[in-house]
Amino acid sequence: MVLPIASAAPLSEISHEVKTINLKETTYESATAQSLVEILLKQASIEPDRVHIYFQNEKGEEKIITYGELYTEAKRVANGLHEYGIGEGETIAIMLPTCEDFFYTFFGVLLLAAIPVPIYPPFRPDRIEEYAMREANILKNAEVRLLITFHKAERLSELLQVFISSLKAVTTVEVLKNSTAKAPNRTITGDMPALIQYTSGSTSAPKGVLLTHNNLLANIRAAGAAMQVGPTDVGASWLPLYHDMGLIGAWFICFYHAIPVVIMSPLSFLSHPERWLWAIHYHRATLSAAPNFAYELCMRRITPTMIEGLDLSSWRLTLNGAEAVNPKTITQFIKKFSPYGFKPETMFPVYGLAESSVALTFPPLNRPPVIDTIKREPFEREQKAIAADAGDSKTLQFVCCGKAIPGHEIRVVDENNQEVPERKIGFLHFRGPSTMRGYYQQPEATQKITHDGWTDTGDMAYLAEGEIYITGRKKDTIIKAGRNLYPEEIEEVTAQVSGVRKGCVVAFGVQDQKSGTEQLIIVAEAKEISASEQKKIVAEVNEKIAVVLGIVPDEVLIVPGKTLTKTSSGKLQRAATKQAYIDKKLLRHALPFWAQIAKLSAKGLKLKLTNLFRSAWKGIYTFYVGILTVLCAIIVWGSVLVFKPSRAAQITKAITKIGTILMGCRIQVENENALSNAGATVYVANHASYMDAIVLIAVLPPGVRFVAKKELLKVPFLRTIITRLNIITVDRVDFLTNLSDTQKIVDELQEGKSIVFFPEGTFTYATGVRPFKLGAFKAAVESGTPVCAVAIQGTRSILRDDEWLFQPGKIKVTIGEILAPQSKEWQEVIRLHSLARAQIAKHCGEQVLDY
Incomplete structure (x- = not known):
């Protein structure tokens, strides 16, 4: 449904008739939901006609989107993604402006159990080269498989494709929706990634914040409780959807609580900030949010004639965050708009960050903003926030951002991570269920800000009467003359x-x-x-x-x-x-748009030629590896025919070891001594490449048995090797579901045989340690066999899924500590599973992902 709204007309002709919205409490209880997808499926099933979004486009038209329509269109997008072969855990970049297709695309990606990566579209032609290279770095870090864009940005997106080796294709929402494929219904759990949000990079290079469904739901529930969101609330937002405050703080919180939300284009706000206020008036909105500069813009640009007849009395809370909250701004905003029904307690200064799924601290409800005036001298020289006396002239002011939202904690510490007393400036740390899984593909950066379960925000702050005051970014502090x-x-x-x-x-x-x-x-x-x-x-x-x-x-x-x-x-x-x-580049004039595009094209052409030569070299290398593999396979095949299994196993180990050396892929083994005294053992390893099995044969004691699918017995050559080397075949890799397969493995272990498992079951292009199936650990517990975790690092880069060209590389194998079962209880299966996975995650060089 598309409706004309006031802002479609010239400002002099705007009609400000209040819209009547039928607000009713939802019949679905989202408090038990495990994912955003579950909420969408339930709402679309129970209340398909419930209004979710009033979307106002830049032309001033309003489109109503219901939960039913959101699901239907998202499913169409998921079908298109499935046709491109997108698998679970693969990353999909969404380069779309704030538009209705964004909503469908985001949930279409989630329905397929892939990971959305919102990135902002180009908006400054004079900086197009800078934009392209920055986005290319983001897309490379995220290992994006598909880039979804819009027609105006297709040419630029295609240029970007040259720089991203992981990228399968660049496509549009229209193409995805026209697919005739049918996406499978995938199970989405709370531990699965729901979003990679790249930080804005205001002080450093952007980093991808990996957030799970559990992270987002914990944050939404805590923030909703702190704001007392109810069925009579209505949201309104102009914030861009590729930014976490707009995505989570505006859209998701309304989506979760089943309250309508008015979403308008950021460009509409920036060109006519009064449209934000009129949208609140028109829809009787109660909740909104914006960075401090938005309130500043409203004060500077909005004149009395633009808001004649404006009524802001419905506005219950307006969150002011995402950047430093200026005391003067909030004071002057309240003063300017109080004649129009804006209440002082509506101004709601908050603090948050992407690493905490956006929200972290809120002030109490129904309280005007608290501004702390402190003495300048002790603040600058001693880092103390001493309350100023009435007659002090040299002062500073900071705005109170309240306390941690329910279920979360904050602390202020010194350089040694020791808590400091109130009114002493220190480093702000937090912890809670909203805390990110980590920076995507950047474990060192994650480790750098993590301190005994607490996460460093990078901000300086002090506490006063238990509430937080943010003083600035740690990296931005200027130390001059001892101040x-x-x-x-x-x-x-x-x-x-x-x-x-x-x-x-x-x-x-x-x-x-x-x-x-x-x-x-x-x-x-x-x-x-x-x-x-x-x-x-x-x-x-x-x-x-x-x-x-x-x-x-x-x-x-x-x-x-x-x-x-x-x-x-x-x-x-x-x-x-x-x-x-x-670098003395500040005053350097930017090249014209056409020149920047030409420069990007030249860079792309150079990279294409480089990639062409690299592919040719990899093709020659792959041919060499193929010949080497055939020769090694013939020797192994001959040995299993001639020698006893034990002797054949020794020859197979030697051949694979020599083969990897001849491939230029030397294997470094850490803690190899742990293998010398091992008896019957359940070896569990991460799975990243077809190379993994070869590596384990070369590293583990000869004669260890692998678990393979029975389908491989249909291949005559493999059948001989499988049979002669006593490789165990099962109907399914997840043999826990098959009692006969489980018993077969338990019997082998009780006979003193060692068995190798890849508990992930499979591998994909996407980097990361996936969930471990429990079969291996159950067999270990039932047979009383110890478990040894084996972390493999480097094989994914040698031969990745969906690729057939090898490249040489270093391989590191870390043998973990022996984990002995302590009982026959089911809890012991879980314990071994958790400990083994933690050991592998620590040494495999890849992030833990849960599906």
């Missing part, structure tokens, strides 16, 4: 100078080797002005900073508009600006 300066205040003061563009100032520190302190550098955008006018602005900035902070900047640069780079969520990129300053 800790925070860029937010410097940028705010600079922006007050006439001629400086609001929200377009960056302050940072650059190390001065001579003085041993940092130089304070300020970069501010201004409209095109003469050199004399620039000097005047620089002088005013110096004077204002000196008066307020008692310090003079080392350098103030006035640059043209659109010089400073911003993240997809609108945050200024201080780190990127600082690096550009250091």
